[in-house]
Amino acid sequence: MLRGIPTAPLALGLAGLIPFVWGGLTLLLPSLQGWGINNLGPRFVGPYVQLFYGSVILSFMSGVLWGYATRASGRLQSAACYALSVIPALWAFFMTGGGPVSAGMNLIWGFLGLLLLDMMFSLWRLTPSWWVKLRLLLTSVVVLCLSVGVFL
Known part of the structure; x- marks a missing residue:
C-alpha cells in the first residue's frame, strides 16, 4: 500500500496523524489523559486536540x-476545481x-x-500518481481516531 509514495510526503503525512492518534489514545486511557492535562494542558488531549487540529488540516x-487546481485546463475545469478546493475549509469553519x-x-x-475530492482531482490527472494511496491511508487513520470520540 505504501509502495510508490515518496518518503518525504509519507513521513510528513504520518507525522501529521500524531494529534489525531494522541487525542484518541487520551480518550481511551484515562491515565494518559491525566498526564497530558498535567504536562500539556487540557487543550491538548481528547477531542479538543482532535477537533482543533482536524479543522486546521481540512483548511x-x-x-x-x-494548488492542484492551478494545473486544471480550460476555463470550466479550472473554475470547478477552484470552487471545489475551498469546500474543506468552509466545511471546517461552519460545521465544527x-x-x-x-x-x-x-x-x-x-x-x-x-x-472524494482527492479522487476527483486524481481522475482529472491534477495530482501525483501516488496521491490517492497516501490520502486513503491518512484518511482511514483520521476517521478511525475521530470515531473514538464520536462513537465510544
Whole structure:
C-alpha cells in the first residue's frame, strides 16, 4: 500500500496523524489523559486536540487542492476545481461547532468528502500518481481516531 509514495510526503503525512492518534489514545486511557492535562494542558488531549487540529488540516487541504487546481485546463475545469478546493475549509469553519460529538462527526464527514475530492482531482490527472494511496491511508487513520470520540 505504501509502495510508490515518496518518503518525504509519507513521513510528513504520518507525522501529521500524531494529534489525531494522541487525542484518541487520551480518550481511551484515562491515565494518559491525566498526564497530558498535567504536562500539556487540557487543550491538548481528547477531542479538543482532535477537533482543533482536524479543522486546521481540512483548511490546509483546501490549500493543497487549490494548488492542484492551478494545473486544471480550460476555463470550466479550472473554475470547478477552484470552487471545489475551498469546500474543506468552509466545511471546517461552519460545521465544527455544537459540541465534541457533533463536531467530531462533522469532521469525519469532512475528511470523507475531502477523500472524494482527492479522487476527483486524481481522475482529472491534477495530482501525483501516488496521491490517492497516501490520502486513503491518512484518511482511514483520521476517521478511525475521530470515531473514538464520536462513537465510544
